[in-house]
Structure formats: structure tokens, C-alpha cells
Amino acid sequence: MRCSGAFAASVLALAIQAGAACADEAPPASPPAFTDQQVSDAYIYLLGRLLVMRQQQLDFQDGMTWNQLVHRKPGAVDWPNPNLDVAYSEAWIAVDERSCTQVSVPKVTNRYYTVQFLNGWGETLANINERVFADHPYGEFAVCLRGAKVDLPANTRRIDLPVRTARVLSRVELGADRQVAEQLQHQFTMRATxxxxxxxxxxxxxxxxxxxxxxxxxxxxxxALEEPDLNPGMQTLQAQVRAIAEQIKQPGERARIDQQIKTRTFAALASAAATIGPGTVHNGWVRPAVSGAYGEDYLTRTLIDLGGIWANTSAEVNYYRGARDADGQVLDGGKSYSLTFPREQLPSGFARYFWSVTATNSKTFRVLPNALDRFLLNNQSDLHYNADGSLTLYFGPQLPQGAAENNWLPTVAGEPFRLMLRYYGGKGPVASGEYFPPALVRL
Known part of the structure; x- marks a missing residue:
């Protein structure tokens, strides 16, 4: 498996520790040109773009080329916190005034699918699926630069993008028949016109x-700033980033700003990550304020790019991150926990398509290795329900006494972990933002 992580917090603590170990302890001799707040704001803003650039470089080093769709085996993707319920295909597309990218989508019935397009900041630009294109859910699509003059084949639905390059992820739910899902996955194709x-x-x-x-x-x-940021109000931050980039050309100022990042900015990031910026915390779970499309909330965008890059919009999926138990204690891979959904709040009742929960290492962002090769629980897991109709899931290094093995997701002693609960096609209070999962109980 090449799957990795969850939304970030502890990664920032590690960065703080690493930075503190090599930080210059001497106080600055003169007032800094930029305040701690200015440096933190500029760094956090810039980091979101650098995370997408990092992934793009890794993708092309791995052999990806422009306008070519790469079909991955389930689980064989290498970015933070992928969904293990789906077969992914990936691409980077380039369009201009004379060429679009043609995307062929097969007919998919009774199974979740989408083709997501994102810009260089991790913002969702468009999705192709039956919810967005009810009158044209499959067939031929052309993704074009807005304003491009291109002749397209008949019966092709045009999608205009405001940027020249985009990241593409197609997702096909594995469901009960993985073989059928992979056959469908390979019917998604792409080519430049x-x-x-x-x-x-x-x-x-x-x-x-x-x-x-x-x-x-x-x-x-x-x-980094050559990539346009489509959100309003970013000009001041971009000017601040450029000013700091100019300032660090002076050796003394470079050392000073490096110290500010290590001692102040990383602390600010770690604090914000605990709640995914302005996210809401309840029962030890965090729900981000936004996902996939962020507007002026660049803080949430950067935190999600760091710990869950390529997140989609809440119209597609709702995310909940669990990092603490009912007593407020950080989840420990050496301890066992239970999570009980009452009969009237079963996960399946809140998802139009499917739900799942995964466990990942809090520091390395990777799924937890175990003898069962089990990395998630979902609606396909043949779960055992309690006599009263409720559902109890278990997380721990060993199967708790009396627990059904199908309801158990193994963890690793000595490795801190967190959970990611997803509802694809959220319904009712999940869609409205009123719902939170029950608290995790340490056994």
C-alpha cells in the first residue's frame, strides 16, 4: 500500500521540534522588518501553493505526462489521506486558446463516481457526474480554457476553466464488486483535441x-505566485510574500525570518491545525468549515492541502476527523476504543452513496499496517449490528473481548493515530452541518 495520512496537526509539532533544535538562540539585534503575524500569514498562504507544487513535481517524477489519464490500482496513490473506497485515476491537463482536453466518461449506474478538476492551489474547479450534469451524465466532455476557440465533436459537453493547467482525479466507488469498478475505471479516457x-x-x-x-x-x-489565485482579497498577502522573498536576500534578515518561522509560524500552524482553522469541534471530532472551495479562507485551504490534498467540495463528500476520545485524550494506537452509532443515527442513513472510516498514523500520514490488511470499515464490511439495532465499531491493537472481528479496525501500539469518517453524498444533518459522530470511548 502507498496510502497516506490524515488532516495535519502533529506534523506541525514535528516541524516545530525540528526547527527548535537548530534555531539560533541569539535575540535579534534590531526590530524585525516583518512582525511574527506578517511572517506567519505570508508563510501559511504560500505553503498551500507549495504543497500542490510539491505533489506535481512528485507526479511528473513518477512518470505522469500532460493530458494522459493514469489508472491506479485501488490503494496505490501517494498523497495524504486518500479514500480507500474508490479506484482513482489521475492526470494533469494543459489547455490553451487552440486545444481542449477531451474526457470520455462511461455510463455508471448505482455506483458513486466523479471526475474532479482542481487548480494549482488545491481548489475544486468542476466535477463531472450525474449530479452536476443530470442531462449529460456520461459520454464526451471537453475541458477548455475559458474563451478558447475550438471546434468540438458533436454531442460534446464543454466545461470552461479559468486556468491553463489543472489536476484531475476520477473516482469510482469500489462497492461490492471491485472487478466491475476497475473495469469502469479503465473506461474513463482522456486526450488533447x-x-x-x-x-x-x-x-x-x-x-x-x-x-x-x-x-x-x-x-x-x-x-509559486505565477499560478493565479482565483479567490478575492489575496493581493495583499501575495505582496507580503513577495516582500519577504526580497527581504531574505539579506543574510541577517534571512536568519531572522527563518527564526520567526521556526518559533512562531509553526506554533501558529499547530494551533490552527487542531481545529482545521475555523472548523467546529464536538465529541472529539472536527468538521472543517469548508472543503474543496475556500474563498478567502486560505488557512483552511493550506491545512487541507497539507493533510488531505485534493479534498472535494461538501456537495460531494463531508469529512470528520477524529483525534480525541470522550475524555479529550489524544488517540493512542496502543489503547482500544469503541464508537457506537445509535440505531436512529446509523452512518448509512446519512449517506446517499457510501460512508467509510479510515485510521492513519498522525505523524507519517500512512495507514496502519496490520496482519488483516484491513485499512477501513465501511458499508461493505459485513458489519455486525447490536441487538437494539445500534452499530459499534472498534479501534485498537487487539480485537476487544466480545467484539465482532468485522467491526474492528486494527491500530499499532506506539503509533498515535486519528480517524477520518467520510459521508459521500451527505444527507440530512450531515449535509446541513448539524451532525457530529458520537464520541470515541476508551475501553
Whole structure:
């Protein structure tokens, strides 16, 4: 498996520790040119773009090319917190004034699917599925640069993008028959209609997600900001990023800003990550305020790019991250926990399509290895329900006494973990934002 992680918090704590170990303890000799708040705001804003650039560089190093759809085996993707319920296909597309990217979508019935397009900041631009295109849910689509003059084949639905490059993820629910899902997955195809001008891959720092860049992040500012940010009100932040990038050309100021990032910015990130920025916390679970499309909320965008890149919009999926138990204690892979859904609040009742829960290491962002090779529980898990109709799931290093094995997701002693609960096609209070899962109880 190459699957990884969850929304980030502890990764930032690691970055703080790493930075503190090498930070210069000498106080600055003069007032800083930029306040701690200014440096933090600029860094957090820039980091969101660098995370997408990082993934793009890794993708092309792995052999991806423009306008070519790569079909991945289930589980064989390498970004934080993928959904293990679906077969993914991936691409980077490039369009211009003379060429669109043609996308063929097969007919899919009684199974969740979508083709998601994102920009270079991790913002969802469009989805192709039967919910968005009820009158044209499958067949031929052409993804074009807005305003492009391109002749398209008949019966082709055009989708205009405001940018020249985009990341693509198609998802097909595995469901009860994985073989059928993979057959459908391979029927999604892609090709350029002409010969688009292919851009170069932007260069920036390629870092481990648990060891974030410090002042060197601003060395890539010029390349990062070439990608347009479509959200309003970002001009001031971008100007601040450019100003700091210019300031660090002075050795003394470079050292000073590096120190500010290590001691102040990482602390601010860690604090914000605990609640996914302005997210809501209840019963030890966090629901992000937004996902997939962020508007002015660049903080949430960066945190999700860090710990759950390529998140879709809440119209497609609702996310809940569980990191603490009913007593407010951080989840410990060496302990066992239960999660009981009352009969009137079963997960299946809140999802139009499917639901799932995964467990990942809080520091490495990877699923937890175990003898069962079981990495999630979902509506296909042949779960055992209690006599009163409720459902209890278990998480721990060993099967708790009296628990049904199908209801157990193994964890690893010595590894902190967290849970990600997803509702695809959220219904009722999940869709409205009023619902939170029950608290996890330590056994």
C-alpha cells in the first residue's frame, strides 16, 4: 500500500521540534522588518501553493505526462489521506486558446463516481457526474480554457476553466464488486483535441510532510505566485510574500525570518491545525468549515492541502476527523476504543452513496499496517449490528473481548493515530452541518 495520512496537526509539532533544535538562540539585534503575524500569514498562504507544487513535481517524477489519464490500482496513490473506497485515476491537463482536453466518461449506474478538476492551489474547479450534469451524465466532455476557440465533436459537453493547467482525479466507488469498478475505471479516457502549448513543471522545495520547509519556502515565491489565485482579497498577502522573498536576500534578515518561522509560524500552524482553522469541534471530532472551495479562507485551504490534498467540495463528500476520545485524550494506537452509532443515527442513513472510516498514523500520514490488511470499515464490511439495532465499531491493537472481528479496525501500539469518517453524498444533518459522530470511548 502507498496510502497516506490524515488532516495535519502533529506534523506541525514535528516541524516545530525540528526547527527548535537548530534555531539560533541569539535575540535579534534590531526590530524585525516583518512582525511574527506578517511572517506567519505570508508563510501559511504560500505553503498551500507549495504543497500542490510539491505533489506535481512528485507526479511528473513518477512518470505522469500532460493530458494522459493514469489508472491506479485501488490503494496505490501517494498523497495524504486518500479514500480507500474508490479506484482513482489521475492526470494533469494543459489547455490553451487552440486545444481542449477531451474526457470520455462511461455510463455508471448505482455506483458513486466523479471526475474532479482542481487548480494549482488545491481548489475544486468542476466535477463531472450525474449530479452536476443530470442531462449529460456520461459520454464526451471537453475541458477548455475559458474563451478558447475550438471546434468540438458533436454531442460534446464543454466545461470552461479559468486556468491553463489543472489536476484531475476520477473516482469510482469500489462497492461490492471491485472487478466491475476497475473495469469502469479503465473506461474513463482522456486526450488533447489539438497540440496545446505544454508548460514546464514549476520547481519548488520537495519536502517530507512531517518536516516542512522554513525560510527556503520564500525562495520559491516567484514561481509559486505565477499560478493565479482565483479567490478575492489575496493581493495583499501575495505582496507580503513577495516582500519577504526580497527581504531574505539579506543574510541577517534571512536568519531572522527563518527564526520567526521556526518559533512562531509553526506554533501558529499547530494551533490552527487542531481545529482545521475555523472548523467546529464536538465529541472529539472536527468538521472543517469548508472543503474543496475556500474563498478567502486560505488557512483552511493550506491545512487541507497539507493533510488531505485534493479534498472535494461538501456537495460531494463531508469529512470528520477524529483525534480525541470522550475524555479529550489524544488517540493512542496502543489503547482500544469503541464508537457506537445509535440505531436512529446509523452512518448509512446519512449517506446517499457510501460512508467509510479510515485510521492513519498522525505523524507519517500512512495507514496502519496490520496482519488483516484491513485499512477501513465501511458499508461493505459485513458489519455486525447490536441487538437494539445500534452499530459499534472498534479501534485498537487487539480485537476487544466480545467484539465482532468485522467491526474492528486494527491500530499499532506506539503509533498515535486519528480517524477520518467520510459521508459521500451527505444527507440530512450531515449535509446541513448539524451532525457530529458520537464520541470515541476508551475501553
Amino acid at each position: 489539438g497540440s496545446p502549448e505544454l508548460p514546464s513543471t514549476p520547481h519548488g522545495p520537495v519536502f517530507e510532510l512531517y518536516r516542512l520547509p522554513t525560510v527556503e519556502a520564500f525562495d520559491a515565491a516567484a514561481a
